[in-house]
Amino acid sequence: MSPPVLSVRDLSVIAKTDQGPQTLVDRVSFELNRGEILGLVGESGSGKSMTCRAIIGLLPSSRISISGGSVILRGKSDLTHLEESDMRKVRGGDIGMIFQNPSSHLDPVMSIGGQITESIRYHHQVNRAEARNRAIEILHQVGISDPAQRIDDYPHEFSGGMRQRAMIAVALACNPEILIADEPTTALDVTVQAQILRLLMDLREKRELSIILITHDLGVVAQVCDTVAVMYGGRICERGPKREIILDAHHPYTTGLIDCQPSGGSHRGLVKTIAGQPPSQGSMPTGCAFHPRCAHATKECAQTEPAAVDYQPNHMLACHHPIGEINEGGRA
Amino acid sequence: MNISRSVNARFGWRLKFNSGVVPLIIGISILGGWLLVAIFAPLLAPYDPIFQDAAVRLKPPSMAHPFGTDNFGRDVLSRVIWGARIDLQIATFGVVFAFVIGTTVGSIAGYYGGWVDMVLMRLIDVVLAFPFLVLMLTIIVILGPGLGSFYVAMALVGWVSYARLIRAQFLVLKNSDFAIAAVSLGYSHKRVMFRHLLPNAILGSIVFSMSDAVLVLLNGAAISYLGLGVQPPTAEWGTMIAEGQGFITIGWWITTFPGLAIVLLAMGFSMLADGLGEILGVRQ
Amino acid sequence: MNSSVPLLEVNDLVVHFAGSTMGLFNRSDQTVKALNSVSMTIRSGETLGLVGESGSGKSTFGRAILRLGELTSGSVLFDGVEVANGTSGDIAWLRRETAMVFQDPYGALNPRMTVGDAIAEVLTVHNKIPTAKLNERVQELLALVGMDTELASRRPADLSGGQCQRVGIARALAIEPRLIVADECVAALDVSIQGQIINLLIELREKMKLSMIFIAHDLAIVRRLCDRVAVMYLGRIVEEGPTDRVFNAPCHPYTQSLISAIPEIDPDKPLPEQLLGGEPPSPISLPNGCAFHPRCPIAQDKCRDSPVPALRGEDGHLSACIFSSESIFPQPT
Structure with missing residues (x-):
């Protein structure tokens, strides 16, 4: 098998605050293969x-920085050590990014086509006409009908779903291998969400695009992802193939998250919930970050942080008391 | 920091202790210093500020008269000290009435909108259409010279700035969820305006009032200088400068020290404004 | 009371x-x-x-x-x-x-x-x-x-x-x-x-x-x-009824598409093949007739030409579609 397109190893991000450094991302590791979502x-x-922003070197403040780990692109360069000028070539060139709110990430005073050709001409030596033709082609690929007519439109002339398509077009202008999509459908209506998810899957098929899809919606994950990494308190607590994570999760947080989806279960009446509040910055619990909300927590959970282990092949888990073992009386 | 904590507790203003602390402390110290000088003027002043001693006319600064004496033989230091009482009063009253009127008008205009807003805004346009100083002087001349007229003039002219500031805030805040929530809970207009919107809208005006105090102080000095404010022989810095200007070549100290006093007081207000603006998170 | x-x-x-x-x-x-x-x-x-x-x-x-x-x-x-x-x-x-x-x-x-x-x-x-x-x-x-x-x-x-x-x-x-x-x-x-x-x-x-x-x-x-659901589209109720009946047997094509688009946490249920196209038009210029007709997979000429369909139905389950349709979208069970 060819090396993964992106390999993240023990990536950590800290923020300097008045109360001392705080860990925002804690030793996150995953691999992204070609054509994988x-x-x-x-x-x-x-x-x-924050993990994804660290990968593309766009941390939101100078007080937040990568404190360790590596991000290896195509088995070669480590993105955490790149100069800013080289990083700029990676962004857009190798890794594209789209966001939750297209309105605030598209330039309102520049036409859609202008924003796509700008990116093409920044990364490739092509003339205007050539760039424009490519832009029309990309708009067509992301499902904008009549792209030759609409290329000169401005973002406000597009509807919400069209804007998200346009942002995907901008991100894909230079044929990146990886697309990072940060809650791309959260702001959209449910029928339009389905269209955008379909588009992402089509792009994966046609371009062998690898996608990191950031979402809070497990329903979306179930529909489109191949692999799932569940994060809590800055760490990945469980990671594995979609089927295993959804049908056979072992981390109490993962199962809790699946059970508390309102669409699950009986459809009527009370929802299963996870008690308590997610940890906030500056009040990260000791030991396992989830232990104050965990029904299976023991003294051990409050004291020592569970190590991330390969629980099964391709199935990483960080839990002292994985679900499914408790009944059998202790760990194997 | 006790004051700030109690302010925080009372009004829920979230104070940020950042670069604003230093100017705030300096500003408070300067103003506090002047306040003490004003309160304890009788104790601090070595001489009677209006006592004329013909023997010591136009004497330069010395041990006996650290700031020198003026053309009537009055002690300049004593007059600067007593002048603090008048000038602090000018800065305070010159701002307070304008602040109260402007805040009330701005709240009503911003909250009710529609024709109420229209009428009040046109009124503001009318006031703004006149040059500031001309309008102020006209009012004082009509009412007759004196500090009372000055306060009336400052209130009639100065309220527009506060009204515009508050109105702009209200226009935004009245559509916020918490304002709609307050309406939905059946609260009276008065309560929604003054209990819910105003505390969230007023910070900018408070900061502005501190810089406004500087302007008022200088205006007060200017009209006294023109003979329309404080009447001689009362000690007031602006009047002192006016009286001393004829002697500028032979008695620089008569105008310089009251001038420095104005600058120092103005600096106090201005640093307080800066510091408050930073700490309360109000963009100026 | x-x-x-x-x-x-x-x-x-x-x-x-x-x-x-x-x-x-x-x-x-x-x-x-x-x-x-x-x-x-x-x-x-x-x-x-x-x-x-x-x-x-x-x-x-x-x-x-x-x-x-x-x-x-x-x-x-x-x-x-x-x-x-x-x-x-x-x-x-x-x-x-x-x-x-x-x-x-x-x-x-x-x-x-x-x-x-x-x-x-x-x-x-x-x-x-x-x-x-x-x-x-x-x-x-x-x-x-x-x-x-x-x-x-x-x-x-x-x-x-x-x-x-x-x-x-x-x-x-x-x-x-x-x-x-x-x-x-x-x-x-x-x-x-x-x-x-x-x-x-x-x-x-x-x-x-x-x-x-x-x-x-x-x-x-x-x-x-x-207990009861009303589904709105462009300023009108297009379907209304007891929750169970609306979810189990939606009548209006819009309701059907909405329900089929709910992502369920089931790895074996991929994204539905048939998706509702387009997006709601602007409430400034409403389409003629049934406002949903430009996106509706079963729309015919009469949907555009006839007046806005009224809500009709029985036992409190009403729908504003001139076709009393069966489900055209795959419905979750």
């Missing part, structure tokens, strides 16, 4: 967006 | 706004047709779910019936009293009988007030309780919504989103309302917290016999919570 799932503050 | 009179009866409610266009050069007057003749009845103790995509007018409806937004025409009878053009006395009475829970848990609370004060204010303004018992009642309300009573002295910014939403609910309950309008009240919360708030609402509804209008875009939540 990886779902990064978690609640707000779980570190899922 | 007269038990034969429905708690809320809305007839032909219309809300049109004067829309301001954003263009620099084309300043044309355009009317946003947010609500176009909506009728609805809510009985005492009933929970109605109002679902639809953005721009469907569901939030406008919630605000209009509480008289928090303008209404253009139509009648709103609350407990038999006309409040659509009611006197200020009627409105004041309406405010004492109804309450609203908002989407943004932080935004709905005054940032400068402690949450305890915010709840106490409701009680004082409406003379719900003697001053001596004020604190006790505030604590009681906080406990009712599952909040640590120690948190009464905190301000919204010191609380989590879920806690703020509990406070928002406690404040709504302080008024002892007969109708609560909850506008997307869990949409801004994390999934694990969403469930807590949904359960709280279910429990409170049982305990206090509340009537509720639950506005949401998330159909799965509406299905859990509501």
Whole structure:
């Protein structure tokens, strides 16, 4: 098998605060293969967006920095050590990124076509006409009908779903191998969400695009992802193939998250819930970050952080008391 | 930091202790210093500020008269000290009335909108259409010279800035969820305006009032200088400068020290404004 | 209270706004047709779910019936009293009988007030309780919504989103309302917290016999919570009925597509093959005839040419489609 397109090893991000350094992302590791869709799932503050921002070197503040680990692109360059000028070539060239709110990530005073050709001409030596033709082709690929007419439209002339398509077009302008999609459908209506998810799957098929899909919605994960990594309190607590994670999860947080989806179970009446609140910055629990909310927590959980182990082949788990073993009386 | 904590507890203003702390402390120290000088003027002043001693006319600074004496033989230091009482009063009253009127008008205009807003805004346009100083002087001349007229003039002219500031805030805040929530809970307009919107809208005006105090102080000095404010022989810095200007070549100290006093007081207000703005998170 | 009179009866409610266009050069007057003749009845103790995509007018409806937004025409009878053009006395009475829970848990609370004060204010303004018992009642309300009573002295910014939403609910309950309008009240919360708030609402509804209008875009939540569902599209109700029947046998093609688009947590259920295309058109220029026809997979010429289809059906399950269709989208079981 060829090496993974992207290999993240023990990536950590810290923020300097008045109360001392705080860990936002804690030793996150995963691999992304060619044509794979990886779902990064978690609640707000779980570190899922921060992980992706660290990968492309766009941390939101100078007080936040990568404190360790590596991000290897195509088995070669380590992105965490790249100069900013080289990093710029990676962004857009190798890794594209799309966001939750297309309105605030598209330039309102530049036409859609202008934003795509700008990116093409920044990364490739092509003339205007050539860039424009490519832009029309990309708009067509992301499902914008009549792209030759609409290429000169401005973002406000597009509807919400069209804007998200346009942002995908901008991100894909230079044929990146990897697309990082940060909650791309959260702001969209459910019928439009399905269209955008379909588009991402089509792009994966046609371009062998590898996608990291950041989402809080396990339903979306179930529909489109191949692999899932569940994050809590800055760490990946469980990672594995989609089927295993959804049908045979072992981390209490993963099972809790699946059970508390309102669409699950009997459809009517009370929802199963996870008690308590997700940890906030500055009040990270000791030991396993999930232990204050975990029904299976023991003294051990409060004291020592569980190591991330390969619980099964391709199935990583960080838990002292994995579900499914408790009944059998202790760990194997 | 006790004051800030109690402010925080009372109003829920989230204070940020950042670069604003230093100017805030300096500003408070300067103003506090002037306040003490004003309160203890009788104790601090070595001489009676209006006592004329013909024997020591136009004497330069010396041990006996650290700031020198003026053309009537009055002690400049004593007059600067007593002047603090008048000038602090000018800065305070010149701002307070404008602040109260402007805040009330701005709240009503912003909250009710529609024709109420229209009428009040046109009124503001009318006030703004006149040059500031001309309008102020006209009012004082009509009412007759004196500090009372000055305060009336400052209130009639100065409220527009506060009204515009508060109105702009209200226009945004009245559509916020918490304002709609307050309406949905059946609260009276008065309560929604003054209990819910105003505390969230007023920070900018408080900061502005501190810089406004500087302007008022200088205006007060200017009208006294023109003979329309404080009347001689009362000690007031602006009046002192006006009286001393004829002697600028032979008695620089008569105008310089009250001038420095104005600058120092103005600096106090201005640093307080800066510091408050930073700490309360108000963009100026 | 007269038990034969429905708690809320809305007839032909219309809300049109004067829309301001954003263009620099084309300043044309355009009317946003947010609500176009909506009728609805809510009985005492009933929970109605109002679902639809953005721009469907569901939030406008919630605000209009509480008289928090303008209404253009139509009648709103609350407990038999006309409040659509009611006197200020009627409105004041309406405010004492109804309450609203908002989407943004932080935004709905005054940032400068402690949450305890915010709840106490409701009680004082409406003379719900003697001053001596004020604190006790505030604590009681906080406990009712599952909040640590120690948190009464905190301000919204010191609380989590879920806690703020509990406070928002406690404040709504302080008024002892007969109708609560909850506008997307869990949409801004994390999934694990969403469930807590949904359960709280279910429990409170049982305990206090509340009537509720639950506005949401998330159909799965509406299905859990509501007795009856109304589906809105472009300012009209296109389908309405008991929750189970609407979800198990949706009649309108739009409802069918909405339900089939709910992502289920089932790795063996891929994205449905047949997706609803397009997006809702602008409420400024509504399509002729049935507003859904440009996106509708079974639309025919008569959908565009005939007048807006009326809601029809039996046993309280109504749909506004001229075809009494079977499901054309694969429905989850």
